[in-house]
Amino acid sequence: METVPLKLVTIVAEPVLEERLTGELRRLGARGWTVTESRGEGSRGIRASDIPGSGVRIETVVSATVADAILGHVARQYFPRYAVIAYVTTVDVVRGDKYV
Amino acid sequence: METVPLKLVTIVAEPVLEERLTGELRRLGARGWTVTESRGEGSRGIRASDIPGSGVRIETVVSATVADAILGHVARQYFPRYAVIAYVTTVDVVRGDKYV
């Protein structure tokens, strides 16, 4: 099965940010995303759980450049003042061309 | 801690396919799987959310050959007509021999 190596970006953030983040992902070039409800703790742990619902875990499969843009955006826009974590890894995607 | 490098296959699909997919995973050699509820958007985004429940995210840790078989199956069977995404990555698994 031939696949395409792409970037899987994972962002865990406060629920109030979901709509905003997914909208920005689109603008930054993501073709889609998958959201799962989550709860968790971190350095500002209390924050995340302050707003009921505690957390959303957003995953998006994108090209390396788009991934970089997304991480940069999250770092600038949200890291300073919201409960967020974001990381990226490489995945081999079926019909990967669809997502770039 | 010595671990075994294996493949982690992730499939996000329409909920109506869950039972079918997990059954097929078994047949293709997977020893287990983990399912989480999800929602999301994609190229055929609307589709996925058409059927209430929107999405299931299925993860299975398998050997490289089984992973290949699964991805191939998904690509043939579901990609053309269902809202699906599938990708694979390498993970180091505790007691990995259990899953091959």
Add this chain to the structure above:
Amino acid sequence: METVPLKLVTIVAEPVLEERLTGELRRLGARGWTVTESRGEGSRGIRASDIPGSGVRIETVVSATVADAILGHVARQYFPRYAVIAYVTTVDVVRGDKYV
């Protein structure tokens, strides 16, 4: 966007173990974690689903050494008698220094 390579440890376990596990993660050096509800099957599949709620999927971004300690602990403490799976992979984390 410069990132720090870290380890993403994923543990899927029986819900009754959640509180215990997260407490132990802290002690072993994790700075935070993200939990998502899950269901699944495995070799002792029946077990996991025996206790209602079936499964919790715990993810934690940590340093390589902490990751090793966590996996070792899980292998010793839980593998023999609980329904658990644990694996680790490498991820590039935004502001990664925060999590080590």
Add this chain to the structure above:
Amino acid sequence: MNEILKANLLSPIALAFALGIVTKLIRSEFSLPKDIYTGLSVYLLFALGIKGGVELGHAQFASVIWPVGATLLLGCITPLTAYGTLRYLGRFSVADAAGIAAHYGSVSAVTYIAATTFVKGMGAEPEGFMPTLLTLLESPGIHIALALGAIKTASADRDIKHVLHEVLTARTMVLLVGGLLIGFLMGEKNWGSIEGFFDSKGPIFKGVLTVFLLEMGIVAGSRLGDLKKVGPFLLAFGMLMPLVHGALGAWLGTLAGLSVGGATVLGTMAASASYIAAPPAVRVTLPDANPTYYLTSSLAITFPFNILVGIPVYFQVAQWLHA
């Protein structure tokens, strides 16, 4: 007629449904949690079944047999009329036509409940065994349409048996058929002890129904955006097909000896389109059928049409037929 229409439009359930649609129009993010929605529907269906079972105890075989026949007949005709209309007049693909037909061949329990509540309000008490007919109309239409689609397309890539089993053992069937049995077996005395909770004429049932229709309005409203996508034919189909099926149902019901109330409810059943049992069944059996078509027509066109306009019309028709 206007009087009846007005009475219906000002009923709590119609108003709640309208509010739900408005909620979506103002782009509010409010909606009932999925589990609450399920819980309420479980209550409504179960109450319906139990009450039906209790009253079934009073019915004699003779009075039930003809209506049962009429119902099964409707279950066979409606999917075919729908399929034919869509395929040959509407030029829809086999998969799309069969997929949509599966919805119109089955029935919407909520529409049924709304009709029952309406005719009771009009003083035209329907026969006690109507819930029994509802259970009979649920699945045949889906089966016929899916079979049709599966035969005519190679694409039915899943053993249809499994799908039919799912339809037959779905929530609606379990609660209605099971409720019927429970109501039938437990007898009057036991019914008395829970009537205050399950009685479909009581305030709890009507209150829950009102809240439920608020959510239905939100669900339907969230599909309004797709109306553009489905095109004028399906738009017309979603309102005219129910009128045809509704009149046919009211007529067959009258022939079978049903009262005005009963005939109205049977007509409404025939006119209604399933949006719970049918969609997943169609999705897995006919993946080439476009969900936007069958979900929008059944949920965003036919359901509101029946709730707001159709039911009073079928009632009117039933009255004429009985005149």
Add this chain to the structure above:
Amino acid sequence: MNEILKANLLSPIALAFALGIVTKLIRSEFSLPKDIYTGLSVYLLFALGIKGGVELGHAQFASVIWPVGATLLLGCITPLTAYGTLRYLGRFSVADAAGIAAHYGSVSAVTYIAATTFVKGMGAEPEGFMPTLLTLLESPGIHIALALGAIKTASADRDIKHVLHEVLTARTMVLLVGGLLIGFLMGEKNWGSIEGFFDSKGPIFKGVLTVFLLEMGIVAGSRLGDLKKVGPFLLAFGMLMPLVHGALGAWLGTLAGLSVGGATVLGTMAASASYIAAPPAVRVTLPDANPTYYLTSSLAITFPFNILVGIPVYFQVAQWLHA
């Protein structure tokens, strides 16, 4: 006896429970959402507690003290009889024997509610302070059995204190004990304003109970498949142990001066097996105990047995003892 059995089997809750089992037998995927299930149980337990608290206000100390003693005695005896039977007759491992004993030493609130509803239906009003006894019987049995298992196996790898705290502060305890206090404090006038909602003799309580037992039937039904795995001994144990504990409870209750209704309910409590508080406590304290054993015996054998057969039997026994 047959009369009583029949009356019980045709009660809405028994029929709903049976329907739930059938639902699983026909391999339907229907079940109540987990949150709805929780919500209903919260209502049932809270209503039980409040009503109990209101009636506790009328009871005088003297009449309560002996039944309390009898209850605590049962809490200490039943886990031991269960453990002994399983360990020495059944040859189960220490962990398995202790794990199962923890379930039979505790109590199933739903079974308690079913018994209360049954005896009231039989015109044998139980004492108002019964809910108080329920709270007393909840935890001792679990503690004793777990301690037994922890001592006899090195494997209790978690400080038992924590587990006991969880049992003592679990949903059931909070709602029952809390409800008792609320009911006790608020007084008649306030009770009057909410009686229509919480009264355990009213239609809402009975209706909710019916829906709840439908789900319980589904839960129990989903374990029937494991009956093969547990072997004949546990199968017999799941039906004979309750009979022994039930008779014992009814006897001690009668000695303690409880009415026929009260003795029946106390007997049922002793006969019932916990499947809410006990499982997680056992899982974390005795991981070597096989969950299939304790869950199947308490949920798929003893619970149905008590609901369908046991309760009328304990009632019969209580009547004999009072004759």
Add this chain to the structure above:
Amino acid sequence: MNEILKANLLSPIALAFALGIVTKLIRSEFSLPKDIYTGLSVYLLFALGIKGGVELGHAQFASVIWPVGATLLLGCITPLTAYGTLRYLGRFSVADAAGIAAHYGSVSAVTYIAATTFVKGMGAEPEGFMPTLLTLLESPGIHIALALGAIKTASADRDIKHVLHEVLTARTMVLLVGGLLIGFLMGEKNWGSIEGFFDSKGPIFKGVLTVFLLEMGIVAGSRLGDLKKVGPFLLAFGMLMPLVHGALGAWLGTLAGLSVGGATVLGTMAASASYIAAPPAVRVTLPDANPTYYLTSSLAITFPFNILVGIPVYFQVAQWLHA
């Protein structure tokens, strides 16, 4: 006064709320599922709106206009008094002051319901159009405080329009305003058919409210730990600000011609702090505002204060003002 306080503290809802707090104090993990919590709040708000709409039908314009004015005035004053106090007396940052002010400028529907139930119990029936006032007081305060914060800090990194839209179309608004319309339109006869379910004086409403306050107690209780973090000033603010706003509201209400009951309820509205609509709005508009401050003060200080002590006080004040 003591009499009234006692009566309030022994009411089912106050006791249930206290139980919820105790539940957290004993570190129990019990809490109502989130969806059940939402479902109950939907019922309470919807019932409130519908009943209000029905009674609005009886009110004449003249009697409504002044109270409406008083309410809007309160909506403009309270956020400013709160902001000023926090910023200049409490030395809070602009973001924190504005964030907290947004909560105190808005209203807590549950506190409103508790007040209504209380005054009705005291025989001081409030005006039928009070729910209308509740909807008017919901959003202005939030808007004003957020605008204030946005202007004074560069940090409002999101177009405020969007946020205001979210507040205006939130659950509370949809159900209250929508309910009002439905109640207003459907007329007496239809109301009669669902009154047994929705009537805010009936046992179902009061029962649901009791369960709901149990959960509110748990939510508030889970924040008690943060009381240390917020410091003495906010602690005092959380109890004194409500007294000021409560007295002001009761006074303006009396001037506007409201009865003792009506003035009490309006005072309570002014005294209450929003913890549903405000938090997310503040979080996205003023990210620099510390959620621990505004959530703890509104949920763990002001809400309990009003439920347990405030409401009777405002009632007392209203009586004096009418004497």
